Amino acid sequence: MADITSNQMNSILSMNYRGLEDMPTSLMSSHSAADVQHLYMKGNRLTGVPETIYKFENLTVLYLQSNRIESLPQTIGALKTLELLDVSFNYLEKLPEEIGCLQKLKRLYAFSNRLKQLPKSVGALQNLEVLGVMKNEISSLPAEIGRLVNLKELNVDSNHLTSLPNQLCCLGHLQELSASNNNLLTLPQDFGMMKTLVNIFVDNNPFLNSLPLSLKSRTNEVKIGLNRCGIKEPPEHPVRAHQHVKIRWKNYKTIIILPKQISQIMCLMSTDMLASPLQLSVWKRDPSRDCDEISVTLCHDAEFMSRVPxxxxxxxxxxxxxxxxxxxxxxxxxxxxxxxxxxxxxxxxxxxxxxxxxxxxxxxxxxxxxxxxxxxxxxxxxxxxxxxxxxxxxxxxxxxxxxx
Ligand SMILES: [Zn+2]
Incomplete structure (x- = not known):
């Protein structure tokens, strides 16, 4: 029932989309299990993985995505030659600690599961280059993730994270971090010190309202996705407050005469604000009060390098x-x-x-x-x-x- 394709280097066992409810035990008991290097069991109806999975002792690639798997056996840690493990689109609530025994693992995909956390043992995956756990229920990442010295891509999109561990800054090869659709409040202060990091996606973290200073100084080199964040100032145009003016209005009539430069700035609200070095950044009016106070902050964009009197x-x-x-x-x-x-x-x-x-x-x-x-x-x-x-x-x- 299985198609085993052999060539000189790889034995590929492909059983994708067969409607299987169990991994056939005949496979595990046969002597050929040790010959299989790639095992594809994508899109079946597996609810678990048998403990005898360890018999695939030379497996390098294991695809188990799009099943109904609720847990992985501890024996998965015996797959010492495994380089790619994909258990995405299952019902996993946790990964076994033994996953840390997969010393050859380079890619681990476990997105769209029900993971609440990652085992601390992931930090032992010294060869891991890509870790994808987006669309889970993870509320914090273990500090041990900072020991993944070869990690290049980390995707933790669509989880419940409020922070990222500072230890991420130890990842000397990280090139891309994606943590969109979380509840991040801050980013690690030393993020900008990571010289290899060129892509950061933290879109749709509505409570994230500042970037670490170390990152602001590198916005030319680092691509940062910040859509729908709480950050008021776009990082590529650092804005420095120059003067803060409080102007009182009564019944919507000014009771002071505004200096013309300020009036002009207010007019810029409806025109091209970028045409002027001055920008109106705060505009508050409380309509419930008879005497309104408008808070105007005169700012200048650092690009223009100009000052106002x-x-x-x-x-x-x-x-x-x-x-x-x-x-x-x-x-x-x-x-x-x-x-x-x-x-x-x-x-x-x-x-x-x-x-x-x-x-x-x-x-x-x-x-x-x-x-x-x-x-x-x-x-x-x-x-x-x-x-x-x-x-x-x-x-x-x-x-x-x-x-x-
Ligand atoms: Zn002049």
Whole structure:
């Protein structure tokens, strides 16, 4: 009833999709069991594996997926030459400790079972390269997993994990880790130190709201799947908070005049936010309260490397412009006399755009050779700009050359 295909290297026993309810005992008792190297029993109705499985003493590949197997016998540990074991799509609630005896095992697949945990003995599988236990009920991984020195791929998708053991960081050959669809709260802090790790998939871990710093610095080298996580900032664009502004609104009318830069930022809500180095990252409004508070965080994307003036500076500049046009239209702005005098008298002007400056500016060293007496001499002087953008413009535009 079995097809045994032999060639010089492998004896393959294929009994896939035969509707078998038991592994035929005749196979185990025959002398040929020791000759079988690949045993395929996929898609049958096996509810268990006989203890006599050990008679396949030269087995290298064992496919048992898509059966109804509820447990594996301890004797499976006797298959010392086994390199691939696939017990996926069964009813296993645990793997026997003896699995750790499979010293030649390179690939272990046990996805879509009912595993609650992995035996600590998996750490003894010194040759294991791929471990796939997705779609189980595993709530924690044993620390011993950190001893799988040859592991390259680990897939623990769709389990009940809230954390991954720090010992994973000891896996010096791990290239891909997939832990999507779990309840991860954190990732091991030293994850980014694993130089071989290039793919990390932690999508759909809704409580995962930060990445370890060690990983943030390697986002160029590591591909990270983070869809539907709690992480607000995409790791490839680290955002640094620059200023935090609380603005009070009453009945949806502003009771302060916003500096124009801030108004512009708010307008960006409906336009292309990436067009500006400034980004509005927090926007909270409590409609149940008469007096709403809006929390605005001015951020700048590290890519743009630009800064904005302080809020005090922006406010003073805004009031300066408002006072200049007050006679033409009534803005109803009333300021204390001393403040009004202050905003009428800027301390300087931007050397690029002529914007008024009060208490903050972006200084830079100008160089020019403006002296007709010493045309080859370079003179340095201090320039002031209203914003970092203006300052950069100063560098881009060639200095005015005086002609004689
Ligand atoms: Zn300027």
């Amino acid at each position: 302080s809020l005090l500076e922006l406010t003073l500049r805004t009031f300066h412009h408002v006072l200049l046009i007050r006679d033409k239209s009534d803005h109803g702005v009333t300021l204390p006399q001393n403040i009004e005098e202050l905003v009428h008298c800027p301390t300087a002007h931007c050397c690029q755009c002529n914007e008024v400056l009060f208490v903050s500016a972006f200084p830079f060293i100008c160089q020019d050779n403006f002296s007709p007496q010493k045309p080859d001499a370079v003179f340095h002087f201090l320039g002031l700009c209203c914003t970092e953008q203006c300052k950069k413009r100063g560098y881009d535009v060639p200095m005015h050359q005086i002609k004689y």
